Amino acid sequence: MEIKEANVRAKAPNKTDKFVLATQICLRIAATATAMAAAWVIFTANQTVEVLGMSFDARYSYSPAFKFFAYANAIAFDFSLMSLFFMFFARHALTATIYFFFFLHDLMMMSLVLSGLAAGTAIGMVALDGNGHTGWIKICDRFEKFCDKVTVSMALSYVAVVCLLVLTVMSAGKSRQI
Amino acid sequence: MALQSGEKLPMFIGHIWSKQKSRWTLLGLRLLAFLAAAAATLVMVLNKQTKTFVVATIGTTPVNLTLTAKFHHTPAFVFFAIANGLVSIHNLVMIMMDLLGSKLNYKGFQFPMIASLDMLNLALVSGGANAAAFMAELGKNGNSHARWDKICDKFGPYCDRGAGALIASFLALALMLLISFLSILNHKLVNSSSHNSHNNIIALPN
Numbered sequence: 474m475e476i477k478e479a480n481v482r483a484k485a486p487n488k489t490d491k492f493v494l495a496t497q498i499c500l501r502i503a504a505t506a507t508a509m510a511a512a513w514v515i516f517t518a519n520q521t522v523e524v525l526g527m528s529f530d531a532r533y534s535y536s537p538a539f540k541f542f543a544y545a546n547a548i549a550f551d552f553s554l555m556s557l558f559f560m561f562f563a564r565h566a567l568t569a570t571i572y573f574f575f576f577l578h579d580l581m582m583m584s585l586v587l588s589g590l591a592a593g594t595a596i597g598m599v600a601l602d603g604n605g606h607t608g609w610i611k612i613c614d615r616f617e618k619f620c621d622k623v624t625v626s627m628a629l630s631y632v633a634v635v636c637l638l639v640l641t642v643m644s645a646g647k648s649r650q651i
Numbered sequence: 652m653a654l655q656s657g658e659k660l661p662m663f664i665g666h667i668w669s670k671q672k673s674r675w676t677l678l679g680l681r682l683l684a685f686l687a688a689a690a691a692t693l694v695m696v697l698n699k700q701t702k703t704f705v706v707a708t709i710g711t712t713p714v715n716l717t718l719t720a721k722f723h724h725t726p727a728f729v730f731f732a733i734a735n736g737l738v739s740i741h742n743l744v745m746i747m748m749d750l751l752g753s754k755l756n757y758k759g760f761q762f763p764m765i766a767s768l769d770m771l772n773l774a775l776v777s778g779g780a781n782a783a784a785f786m787a788e789l790g791k792n793g794n795s796h797a798r799w800d801k802i803c804d805k806f807g808p809y810c811d812r813g814a815g816a817l818i819a820s821f822l823a824l825a826l827m828l829l830i831s832f833l834s835i836l837n838h839k840l841v842n843s844s845s846h847n848s849h850n851n852i853i854a855l856p857n
Contacts, residue, residue: 535796538785573839580770580831584777591778592785595727599789600797606724607790609799638774645766649838 494564497643501560504636505553508586511629512546515539518622522615531619538596545589546630549582569648576644583637590630597623673837678749680830681742687823688739694816695732698722700809720809727786734779735820741772762838769834773827780820787813
């Protein structure tokens with residue numbers, strides 16, 4: 474029994490393991506950075522327009538969908554940052570169970586950011602094109618700067634979602650191997 | 652015992668969650684998710700209301716305007732219907748594969764495929780449900796800053812049916828989340844219990 478336990482798959486980290494770990498950390502950095510950038514851009518996107526002496530302004534808090542999108546990205550940034558620190562400082566002691574918790578975390582974050590994106594895209598399309606059947610006129614021809622910033626924020630958020638999706642699949646894969 | 656010192660999965664999960672029970676639980680959840688997503692699709696696609704408004708009166712004859720609210724007037728609802736349709740097809744295929752196909756081979760390519768597909772469909776239904784939810788919120792409350800009027804006071808039954816479809820879709824979303832989590836958990840438990848003579852630690856402590 475002693476000899477059998479000593480001969481078992483005690484792995485020193487080889488090149489593949491290091492590569493996978495490095496990929497995970499890079500993807501986490503990418504997801505954190507893009508989520509933070511998306512949240513930052515939409516929190517600071519506001520524009521005021523003067524029409525016939527009256528001033529209209531547009532900011533993210535005027536629409537519940539944009540609020541949800543902004544908060545979802547902010548929360549995803551927070552949790553991704555914490556998971557990045559955890560993975561970096563615990564990188565020599567990662568077991569399959571810890572990878573399972575990473576998988577759960579990545580799944581939740583991806584779902585959250587994607588929900589925010591879907592909401593923001595739906596309302597953004599109404600703002601961009603209007604809706605003839607309900608009588609909703611488009612506002613993006615008036616508020617061009619605001620619409621551009623919201624578009625940039627959503628593009629960054631899409632990149633974050635793709636990173637989180639790859640991270641989820643990788644974490645699920647690693648959590649079953651070891 | 653089932654798990655060695657490196658693995659910290661609690662012991663009671665291994666006792667409660669036997670392989671047969673987990674298979675039938677997953678199958679039951681997939682059936683529920685299929686039913687919920689199919690219900691959401693059907694209710695949204697068949698959602699239509701026609702209403703006649705009196706806009707003016709010329710002399711004594713009223714001028715009528717007939718307006719129809721259909722789901723395909725709104726791109727978000729079209730995406731919702733397509734997403735839920737795809738998710739229900741996915742769950743149906745998974746159920747068929749589990750009942751009629753061969754036993755899942757955890758070592759081969761089949762399991763990552765199923766796990767990835769589950770996650771992609773989770774993402775899809777999450778996107779569809781949330782897009783439709785916020786469009787519905789816009790229709791219900793309007794947006795005073797953008798001068799967009801609410802429509803649910805005029806088209807009440809249309810909005811009610813849309814709300815029903817949304818509830819079914821969120822139920823499907825919760826179930827898909829649970830299914831994704833459980834299929835990975837099942838695989839871990841099956842894998843661990845079949846390798847109970849090996850050590851599962853990464854580095855041997857000196």
